[in-house]
Structures are given as C-alpha cells and as structure tokens.
Amino acid sequence: MSDLEAFREEVRAFLEEHAPKSLRGTSPCGPFDGYWGGKKHPPVDPDVLRWRDVCYERGFTAPTWPREYGGAGLSRKHAAILWEEMRAMGLPRPVVGFGFAMIGPTLLEYGSEELKREHLPKIARGEIRWCQGYSEPGAGSDLANVQMRAERDGDHFILNGQKIWTSHADKSDWIFCLVRTNSSAKKQQGITFILVDMETPGVTPRKIDLISGSSPFCETFFENVRVPVRNVVGEIDKGWTVGKALLAHERANIGSSIGRMPGSGQRELVDRARRHLAWSEGKIEDAVLREQIAELGMIEEAFQLTLDRVAQKAQSGNPGSESSILKVVATELKQRRYELGQAIGGLQSLGWEGPGFDADDLAFTREWLRSRANTIEGGSSEIQRNIIAKQVLGLPEVK
Ligand SMILES: Cc1cc2nc3c(=O)[nH]c(=O)nc-3n(C[C@H](O)[C@H](O)[C@H](O)COP(=O)(O)OP(=O)(O)OC[C@H]3O[C@@H](n4cnc5c(N)ncnc54)[C@H](O)[C@@H]3O)c2cc1C
Numbered sequence: 477m478s479d480l481e482a483f484r485e486e487v488r489a490f491l492e493e494h495a496p497k498s499l500r501g502t503s504p505c506g507p508f509d510g511y512w513g514g515k516k517h518p519p520v521d522p523d524v525l526r527w528r529d530v531c532y533e534r535g536f537t538a539p540t541w542p543r544e545y546g547g548a549g550l551s552r553k554h555a556a557i558l559w560e561e562m563r564a565m566g567l568p569r570p571v572v573g574f575g576f577a578m579i580g581p582t583l584l585e586y587g588s589e590e591l592k593r594e595h596l597p598k599i600a601r602g603e604i605r606w607c608q609g610y611s612e613p614g615a616g617s618d619l620a621n622v623q624m625r626a627e628r629d630g631d632h633f634i635l636n637g638q639k640i641w642t643s644h645a646d647k648s649d650w651i652f653c654l655v656r657t658n659s660s661a662k663k664q665q666g667i668t669f670i671l672v673d674m675e676t677p678g679v680t681p682r683k684i685d686l687i688s689g690s691s692p693f694c695e696t697f698f699e700n701v702r703v704p705v706r707n708v709v710g711e712i713d714k715g716w717t718v719g720k721a722l723l724a725h726e727r728a729n730i731g732s733s734i735g736r737m738p739g740s741g742q743r744e745l746v747d748r749a750r751r752h753l754a755w756s757e758g759k760i761e762d763a764v765l766r767e768q769i770a771e772l773g774m775i776e777e778a779f780q781l782t783l784d785r786v787a788q789k790a791q792s793g794n795p796g797s798e799s800s801i802l803k804v805v806a807t808e809l810k811q812r813r814y815e816l817g818q819a820i821g822g823l824q825s826l827g828w829e830g831p832g833f834d835a836d837d838l839a840f841t842r843e844w845l846r847s848r849a850n851t852i853e854g855g856s857s858e859i860q861r862n863i864i865a866k867q868v869l870g871l872p873e874v875k
Pocket of ligand 1: 611641854
C-alpha cells in the first residue's frame with residue numbers, strides 16, 4: 477500500500493471514530509462553508525466545537541501548516557485526501573474563514589517569525605476571526621490607489637481613513653489592511669500590509685444595509701489608530717507584493733469553494749427540472765433546456781477534475797496569477813447554473829416572499845441574486861481577465 481493510500485485509510489478511520497454523526501451529510505466541505513470561529517461568534521452546537529477540537533489536536537484544521545504553528549505539516553497531496561474524505565462524508569471543514577483562506581497562508585509566506593507564532597495557532601484553533609481591509613471608496617478595481625494613511629510615530633503607525641465593503645468586520649477580531657505609507661512614490665510602491673486588532677481604540681465598523689435585508693458588508697473607519705510597527709507583514713512600502721499574494725489565495729479559494737457549492741452540478745438542475753418541467757419517456761420534454769443542462773453538467777464535471785488536479789499538483793505555497801482563471805471560471809459557471817435554474821423554474825424562481833413560493837424557491841432566488849456578487853468580490857471578472865492576459869499569457873498591453 478502506498479503512503480497516500482495508507483494515509484487515506486488512516487483518515488477514514490479517524491473520521492469514522494471522531495466525526496460527530498450530527499454533522500455528517502451537512503456540508504460541501506469548502507473553505508468558506510462551516511464554523512467561522514472568533515471571539516464574537518454566537519453560541520453553536522457543541523458538536524461543532526467538538527469537531528473543531530478533535531481536528532485541531534491532529535493538526536487537521538490547517539493540515540498543510542507546519543506543526544509549530546498549529547498545523548499537521550502535511551503535503552498538499554495528503555491535505556487533498558483529507559478534504560476529499562471529509563467531502564465524501566458531507567462533513568464541514570472544522571473551522572473556515574479568511575484566516576485559513578487568506579491571511580494564514582500569506583503569513584506563512586511573508587510574516588515574521590513573531591507574527592507567525594502569534595497568529596497562526598489562534599487561527600488554527602478558530603479563536604480569532606479575520607476580515608479584509610482592502611477596498612476603499614476610491615480604490616476597488618484600482619486597488620493600488622488606496623489612500624488610508626499610516627504615519628510613523630516611533631514604534632507605531634497612526635492609521636487614518638476608511639475601508640469599505642469589509643465583509644463581516646462587525647464579527648471579526650482582527651483585520652488585515654493595505655495602507656498608504658508613502659504618497660510621493662509610484663502608487664504601488666508606497667503601500668504597506670499591516671495587521672490591526674479590531675479592539676484598538678479608533679477602529680469603528682458600521683453595517684451597510686442592503687435591500688435584501690441581509691448584508692455581510694461594513695464600512696470600517698480608522699481614526700488615529702495606533703498600530704505597532706511589528707504588525708507589518710513583509711517590508712514597509714512593499715505591501716503591494718504581499719497584498720497580491722493574498723489575493724491569489726483568495727481567488728483560488730473562491731474558485732474551489734464555488735466550484736463545489738451546494739446546488740452545483742447536473743443532478744440539482746435535473747431535480748429542479750423534475751419539479752418544474754414537463755417530462756416524457758424519462759426525459760425533459762424541452763430539448764433546448766435538456767441540452768443546456770447536459771452541457772453545463774459536462775463543463776462542471778471537467779472543472780471539478782481541474783480543481784482536484786490543481787489541489788494535488790500545486791507545488792509552491794502560492795497559487796499565483798493562474799488563480800484568476802479558477803475564479804473567473806467558477807464564478808461565471810455558477811451564474812450560468814443559476815440562470816439555467818431560473819429558466820427551468822420560470823416565475824417560481826423569482827419569489828422573494830409570500831404565499832405561492834416554498835422554501836426551495838425562496839432560497840433559490842436569494843442564491844441566484846448572490847451569484848451576481850461572485851464575479852465582483854475578490855476582484856471583478858474584467859480585472860481577472862486583465863491579469864490572465866498580462867501575467868499568465870504575457871499578452872502585450874493595448875495602448
Ligand atoms: C460580496 C462582496 C464581498 C466583498 N468583501 C470585501 C471585503 O471583505 N474586503 C474588501 O476590501 N473588499 C470587499 N469587496 C469589494 C470588492 O473587492 C470590490 O467590489 C471589487 O474589487 C470591485 O471594486 P468596486 O466595487 O470599487 O468597483 P469598480 O472598481 O468601481 O468597478 C466598476 C466596474 O468597472 C469595471 N472596471 C474597473 N476597472 C476596470 C479596468 N481597468 N478594466 C476593465 N473593467 C474595469 C469593473 O470590472 C466593474 O465592472 C467585496 C465585494 C463583494 C461584492
């Protein structure tokens with residue numbers, strides 16, 4: 477038996493013994509599906525915490541991280557097996573969120589030893605939840621235009637400015653930010669990547685309400701916020717490189733989580749077609765919709781295989797600019813899937829509330845609308861295409 481086969485057996489035995497029965501079959505096991513942890517988390521089912529603890533003991537909350545930082549020191553191939561087996565049992569990852577998907581791997585690449593030892597074990601234990609302070613009112617796609625100022629005062633920086641679209645800032649304990657430390661340099665060269673405790677005086681997250689009534693968004697204001705210089709990740713004024721590396725992790729994780737979201741795949745669309753469309757002789761009568769479902773099913777299947785290959789083969793820690801491909805394909809496939817689901821459900825797919833719509837219909841409408849945001853968050857599809865053209869394909873810029 478090969479080492480990987482032996483590891484698979486070991487994982488199966490571990491899951492069989494320790495995975496709470498109540499959590500089996502409940503989750504697609506993606507990097508954003510499950511318990512987000514942090515000090516502000518409302519009370520959860522004790523099984524969720526038991527699951528987190530038993531996995532943390534084995535280093536399985538962050539399996540590829542070195543043991544000294546709370547991981548299991550596994551190779552990516554071994555970690556891929558762990559997630560595959562959890563997925564096969566429908567188990568959620570034990571703890572999820574931006575700590576694992578973004579700042580953790582970035583700290584491993586660029587953080588000082590002190591920062592790694594301070595933050596990584598807390599992420600791995602689910603103690604600290606992180607949010608992302610990148611976007612500003614004048615810096616979205618043009619992220620290098622960030623204006624939030626950080627002025628040096630001895631061993632501290634003093635932060636002043638505003639971030640926007642900070643998802644879940646009100647529920648987070650720490651925020652990672654891109655700040656302007658040099659206004660006279662070329663804009664990419666005067667940015668610093670810094671970690672800020674949300675409890676620091678002067679940090680104020682404010683909820684942004686959306687018409688849907690449910691919103692992850694906050695604006696986050698910084699007024700004379702004193703942050704130790706030792707919280708800088710990488711070098712002062714060189715945060716653009718660190719910030720881009722983090723985005724590659726974010727995009728790869730969006731790609732893999734959306735590529736495997738519930739509701740994905742041909743089976744769900746066929747189930748939907750059973751509820752809403754006419755069938756004859758075991759087939760959907762509408763030949764056009766039938767063909768579109770089959771085609772999307774094949775593309776999604778191929779994409780799943782690509783995700784598996786990427787997860788197993790990636791050698792270096794950072795997924796690089798190619799992560800933009802995963803992000804574009806996954807998010808646009810998801811939108812296509814929901815458009816098709818909508819065509820299948822007709823008016824039943826447009827319900828927002830009231831009689832005449834069941835829980836599935838209402839959930840569908842919300843997910844369909846949410847899918848519109850997937851091609852914006854983490855950088856819009858237009859920006860991803862620019863990155864793919866320039867960084868991956870090396871195409872010349874059109875002047
Ligand atoms: C659900 C969700 C969660 C988010 N969470 C966070 C978060 O936690 N933290 C955070 O910092 N940010 C977050 N964001 C913000 C997100 O990163 C920005 O919305 C995104 O980068 C786009 O910026 P913008 O909204 O300012 O749009 P703009 O930059 O104003 O773009 C508007 C339009 O112009 C297009 N465009 C702009 N420039 C170009 C160009 N050069 N070439 C071609 N087209 C272009 C864009 O593609 C877009 O269609 C979130 C966004 C969403 C939707």
